[in-house]
Each structure stands twice: as structure tokens, then as C-alpha cells.
Amino acid sequence: MADRTGRRGARENGALKILVTGGAGFIGSAVCRYVIRETNATVINVDKLTYAGNLDSVAEIADDPRYRFEKVDICDELEVARVFHEHQPDAIMHLAAESHVDRSIDVPAAFIQTNIVGTYVLLEVARRYWEELEGARKANFRFHSVSTDEVYGSLGATGAFTEETPYRPNSPYAASKAASDHLVRAWTKTYGLPAVTSNSSNNYGPYQFPEKLIPLIIIKALAGQQLPVYGRGDNVRDWMHVEDHAAALWMVLREGVPGETYNTGGGNEVSNIDVVRRICALLDEMVPAADGRSHTERIAFVPDRPGHDKRYAIDATKISRELGWSPRESFDSGLRKTVRWYLDNRAWWQRILETQYRGERLGLGPDAAGATD
Ligand code: NAD
Ligand code: DAU
Numbered sequence: 001m002a003d004r005t006g007r008r009g010a011r012e013n014g015a016l017k018i019l020v021t022g023g024a025g026f027i028g029s030a031v032c033r034y035v036i037r038e039t040n041a042t043v044i045n046v047d048k049l050t051y052a053g054n055l056d057s058v059a060e061i062a063d064d065p066r067y068r069f070e071k072v073d074i075c076d077e078l079e080v081a082r083v084f085h086e087h088q089p090d091a092i093m094h095l096a097a098e099s100h101v102d103r104s105i106d107v108p109a110a111f112i113q114t115n116i117v118g119t120y121v122l123l124e125v126a127r128r129y130w131e132e133l134e135g136a137r138k139a140n141f142r143f144h145s146v147s148t149d150e151v152y153g154s155l156g157a158t159g160a161f162t163e164e165t166p167y168r169p170n171s172p173y174a175a176s177k178a179a180s181d182h183l184v185r186a187w188t189k190t191y192g193l194p195a196v197t198s199n200s201s202n203n204y205g206p207y208q209f210p211e212k213l214i215p216l217i218i219i220k221a222l223a224g225q226q227l228p229v230y231g232r233g234d235n236v237r238d239w240m241h242v243e244d245h246a247a248a249l250w251m252v253l254r255e256g257v258p259g260e261t262y263n264t265g266g267g268n269e270v271s272n273i274d275v276v277r278r279i280c281a282l283l284d285e286m287v288p289a290a291d292g293r294s295h296t297e298r299i300a301f302v303p304d305r306p307g308h309d310k311r312y313a314i315d316a317t318k319i320s321r322e323l324g325w326s327p328r329e330s331f332d333s334g335l336r337k338t339v340r341w342y343l344d345n346r347a348w349w350q351r352i353l354e355t356q357y358r359g360e361r362l363g364l365g366p367d368a369a370g371a372t373d
Contacts, residue, residue: 015040015041015042016039016041016042016090016091017041017042017044017087017088017089017090017091018035018041018042018043018044018089018090018091018092018093018253019044019046019083019084019087019089019091019092019093020032020035020043020044020045020046020092020093020095021046021047021074021092021093021094021095021096021122022046022047022053022094022095022096022097023043023045023046023047023058023069023095024045024047024049024053024054024055024057024058024069025047025052025053025054025057025095025096025099025209026052026057026099026203026205026207026208026209026212026242027095027146027203027242027245027246027249028045028047028095028096029054029057029058029207030205030206030207030242030243030245030246031093031095031246031249031250032045032058032061032067033058033060033061033246034243034246034247034250035250036061036064036066036067037061038247038250039250040066041066042066042067042068043061043066043067043068044068044069044070044083044087044089045058045067045068045069045070046070046072046074046080046083046096047069047070047071047072047096048071048072048073048074048096049071050098051209051356051357052098052099052100052209054207054209054348054352055069056348056351057207057348068087070083073118074094074096074114074118074119074121074122075113075114075117075118075121076121077121077124077125080121080122080125081125081128081129084125084126084129085129090137090140090141090142091140091141091142091143091144091253092122092126092142092143092144093144093146093249093253094119094122094143094144094145094146095146096114096118097114097115097118097177097180098110098111098114098115098173098176099173100173100209100211100212100362101150101171101173101174101305101363102211102305102362102363103173103211103362103363104171104172104173104176105171105172105305105306105307105362105363105364105365105366106362106363106364106365106366107366108172108176111172111173111176112172112176115173115176115177115179115180116176116179116180116183119145119179119180119183119184120183122143123143123183123184123187123193123195126143126193127187127191127193130143130193130194141194142194142195142196142253142256142258143184143187143193143194143195143196144195144196144197144198144249144252144253144256145180145181145184145195145196145197145198146197146198146200146249147177147180147181147197147198147199147200148174148177148199148200149161149199149200149201149238149263149265149312149314150169150170150171150173150174150177150309150312151167151169151174151177151178151181151199152165152166152167152168152169152199152312153167153168153169153170153174153309154168154170154309154310154311154312155310155311155312155313156310156311157311159313160265160313160314160315161199161263161312161313161314161315162263162315162317162318163199163260163261163262163263163318167181167182170307170309171307171309174309181197181199181261184197185197188258188259189259194258194259195258195259196252196253196256196257196258196259196260196261196262197260197261197262198248198249198252198256198261198262198263198264198319199261199262199263199264199314200240200245200248200263200264200265200314201237201238201239201240201264201265201266201312201313201314202237202238202239202240202266202312203239203240203241203242203245204239204240204241204242204334204335204338205241205242205243205334205337205338205341206242206338206341206342206345207242207348208242209352209357210349210352210353210357210359211357211362213237213272213275213276214275214279214335214338215342215349216228216359217275217276217279218279218283218338218339218342219342219349219353219359220298220359221279221280221283221295221298222283222287222342222343223359224298225298225359226298226299226300227276227280227295227298227299227300228300228302228361229272229273229276229299229300229301229302230272230301230302230303230304230305230308231301231303231304231305231308232273232301233271233272233273233276233301234271234272234273234310235271235272235308235309235310235311236269236270236271236272236310236311236312236313237269237270237272237275237311237312238265238266238267238268238269238312238313238314239266239268239270239275239331239334239335240264240265240266240268240327240329241266241327241328241329241334241338243329244266244327244328244329245264247325247328248262248264248319248325248327249264251319251323251324251325252264252319252323255323256323257322262318262319262322262323263314263315263316263318263319264314264316264319264325264327265313265314265315265316265327266314266327266329266331267314267316267327268330268331269311269313270331273299275335276299277296277299278332278335279295279335279339280294280295280296280299281296282335282336282339283295283339284296286339286340286343287343302361303364305363306363306364306365
């Protein structure tokens with residue numbers, strides 16, 4: 001049977017054991033669901049369950065005999081070593097991170113700890129574990145680190161990030177991910193650890209925490225609140241559906257060449273104001289207001305994010321040419337499905353609003369942390 005990538009038969013992957021860090025987060029949960037659905041591999045989900053971790057996002061696979069959960073902080077070396085020892089994984093897909101740029105402006109310490117120290121701990125534990133393996137298990141072991149296009153900094157009006165673009169991170173988040181990528185490279189060059197890195201553009205889709213632009217705007221619109229657009233709304237992001245990303249990550253894990261990096265992007269460059277207007281148009285169609293007014297009337301331009309990167313765009317030629325991956329979802333159809341998902345899954349995000357985050361403005365700096373708009 002072919003999986004979504006069309007490259008490798010889903011049932012030909014053998015009974016692999018994949019350790020997924022951050023599997024209770026947005027992309028990690030999509031990876032866990034993808035691996036259980038599309039392959040016969042076993043998943044060990046290792047997650048600390050920070051504010052962003054949510055076991056509701058993996059509820060549909062929780063009872064699958066090929067799924068396990070370990071509540072572990074990746075910075076805890078003894079616990080990480082125990083997990084490796086107990087589960088004897090064939091590969092690790094490392095997604096656990098502090099992921100929100102605005103929070104990194106307010107409270108950078110957690111980003112340094114998880115994104116840099118956490119990656120270091122995983123690399124060291126993985127290196128010691130891999131060095132003890134023998135034969136095919138050693139040769140086939142992979143450490144796949146999932147990273148971001150933000151390590152490359154900001155683009156002008158033209159061009160796109162390739163794997164050769166120099167690193168120029170601008171936010172504490174981006175700098176911490178750049179450091180993580182450098183550690184992965186060093187462990188490959190110095191110790192020979194068979195690692196691959198992928199750098200992705202902005203993801204969107206179901207189960208995204210409502211601090212991020214697309215779910216935040218949907219949820220605020222449904223609540224009749226102001227729709228905050230930073231600055232003039234002319235910053236551009238290259239949007240990729242999370243399920244396309246999950247398929248790409250599996251392909252990079254299985255077919256990527258150790259020591260290489262792969263850029264993944266959706267090929268959908270859209271300005272923020274356009275994203276917000278498109279969400280409003282979909283909501284006007286799906287849940288029209290009784291008075292016939294458009295959600296666009298509540299768009300509000302608010303003070304910009306400090307150090308706000310102007311434009312991201314990914315050149316995904318390498319992964320397309322060498323591994324045969326390309327995204328399937330167009331932004332129009334993906335955004336429509338995503339808005340529908342948030343309408344149909346209110347319990348998922350309402351619980352978050354009650355317990356973790358109520359939609360307040362983040363990212364104006366440590367002195368303004370928690371400010372409301
Ligand atoms: P997320 O914030 O939704 O989830 C992060 C997960 O990591 C959560 O489940 C959290 O509990 C867990 N976690 C955090 N600190 C941990 C720790 N110390 N130990 C164990 N678990 C911990 O993030 P996401 O958007 O799913 O991003 C996943 C990865 O993909 C990150 O590495 C991020 O940098 C990268 N990435 C994200 C995007 C995007 O658009 N969201 C794009 C490119 C790359
Ligand atoms: O490019 C990949 C990155 O994409 C990932 O590495 C990050 O983990 C992920 O969070 C995302 O970063 P961004 O900063 O681009 O995503 P965010 O959803 O926070 O913001 C998207 C754009 O929308 C950005 O230009 C800022 C803007 N924005 C965001 C929010 C939350 C607004 O205009 N208003 C808002 O309320």
C-alpha cells in the first residue's frame with residue numbers, strides 16, 4: 001500500500017520504533033497520527049506537556065497498541081536515557097520545543113533551556129545509545145531534527161531560502177532553533193551521529209494552539225472580538241498544511257541522507273492581512289452574522305512585533321528533486337478545512353481558553369508581558 005508520499009509502501013517500513021519528542025504539540029501530534037495511520041511503525045511520544053502540549057490532540061490514537069506516551073522533559077538526561085533504554089528506538093523525530101516567537105520575546109529563558117539544552121541532551125543520549133548499537137540497527141539509526149525557516153532571518157521582496165542560505169536569526173526563538181541546528185550538525189560531523197535536519201515554513205491546520213495567527217483570528221472572530229494584525233499586515237509567510245508537513249517529515253526520516261538538511265514549504269506566500277481577510281470571508285460564508293455585517297469590520301492594526309521578520313519563502317527544490325516530495329494542499333482548500341475544523345471542534349480549543357491562554361497580546365517585551373489589546 002502506498003502512503004501519502006507515494007514513494008514507499010506504507011507496510012514496507014518494518015516494525016520500526018520511532019521516538020517522537022513533542023508529540024502532544026501541533027506538528028508532533030500530526031506526526032504521531034500520521035505514523036500510526038500510514039505506517040506499521042510504533043510511536044513513543046515523549047512530551048513534557050507544557051502549556052502547548054495537549055493529549056486531546058492524540059486522543060484518536062491513544063488506545064492503539066503501537067502508541068505509547070512518556071511524560072518526560074527532554075532536558076532531564078536521566079529520564080531521556082531511561083526512555084531510550086526501555087524502548088530501544090530505531091529513530092528519533094525531535095519536535096519538542098518552545099515554538100512561539102512572541103513568547104520568546106517576553107520570556108526567552110525557556111527557549112534557551114528546551115531548544116538548546118534539550119537538543120544537546122537528546123543528542124548526547126542518542127549518541128551513546130547509537131554507539132552501542134550493532135550492524136543494520138546502527139547503520140539505519142536516524143536522528144531527525146525538525147526546525148524552522150526562521151533560522152535564515154528575513155527576506156526582501158524577492159528570493160527564497162535554500163539549504164545554502166546563511167543563518168541570520170532575528171528573534172530569541174529563531175536564535176535558539178539556529179543553535180539547535182548547529183548542535184545537530186556538530187554531532188554529525190564530530191561523532192558521526194546519522195542525523196538529518198528539516199527546516200519548515202509556517203504550518204497551519206487542526207490542533208494548532210490558539211496563540212498562533214490563524215487559530216487566534218478564527219477564535220477571536222467567533223467571539224466577536226477585535227482581530228489583531230501586527231503593524232501594517234504586510235509581512236509575508238509561506239503557509240504549509242500540517243499534514244503535508246507530517247508526510248514530508250516521514251519521508252526525510254526514511255529517505256533523507258545523514259548530514260543533509262531539507263527545506264520544506266507550502267509554496268503559498270500570503271501577507272498577514274490577506275490571511276485574516278480570507279478567514280473573515282470563510283466565516284462570513286460558514287457562520288454569517290445575524291445583522292449581515294462582515295467579520296472584516298473587526299480587523300484592528302496593532303503595535304508591531306519587535307524585530308518582526310518581513311518575509312519568509314521556502315525554495316523546496318532539493319526535497320522535491322532528491323526525495324520526490326511536494327505539498328498537496330492548496331492554501332484555499334487547506335484554510336477552508338481548517339476554519340471548518342475549528343468550528344466543529346470547539347471543545348478542543350474552549351478547554352485551552354479556560355485553562356492555558358485566553359487570547360491576550362503577547363510579545364511586546366518582558367515589561368509588557370501579559371498586556372491585553
Ligand atoms: P507546539 O508549541 O505546538 O508544541 C511543542 C510541544 O513540545 C508541546 O507538546 C510541548 O509540551 C512540548 N515540549 C516543550 N518543551 C518540552 C520539553 N522540555 N520536553 C518535552 N516536551 C516539550 O510546537 P509546534 O508548532 O508543533 O512545533 C513543533 C516543532 O516544529 C518545533 O521544533 C518548532 O520549532 C518546529 N516548527 C514549527 C513550525 C510551525 O509553523 N508551527 C514551523 C517550522 C518548524
Ligand atoms: O516560519 C516558521 C515559524 O512559523 C515557526 O518556526 C514558528 O514556530 C511558528 O510559530 C511560526 O512563526 P510566526 O511568528 O511566523 O507565526 P505566528 O502565527 O506567531 O505569526 C504569523 C504572522 O502573523 C507573523 O508575521 C506575526 C503575525 N501576527 C501574529 C499574531 C499572533 C499578527 O499579525 N497578529 C497576531 O495576533
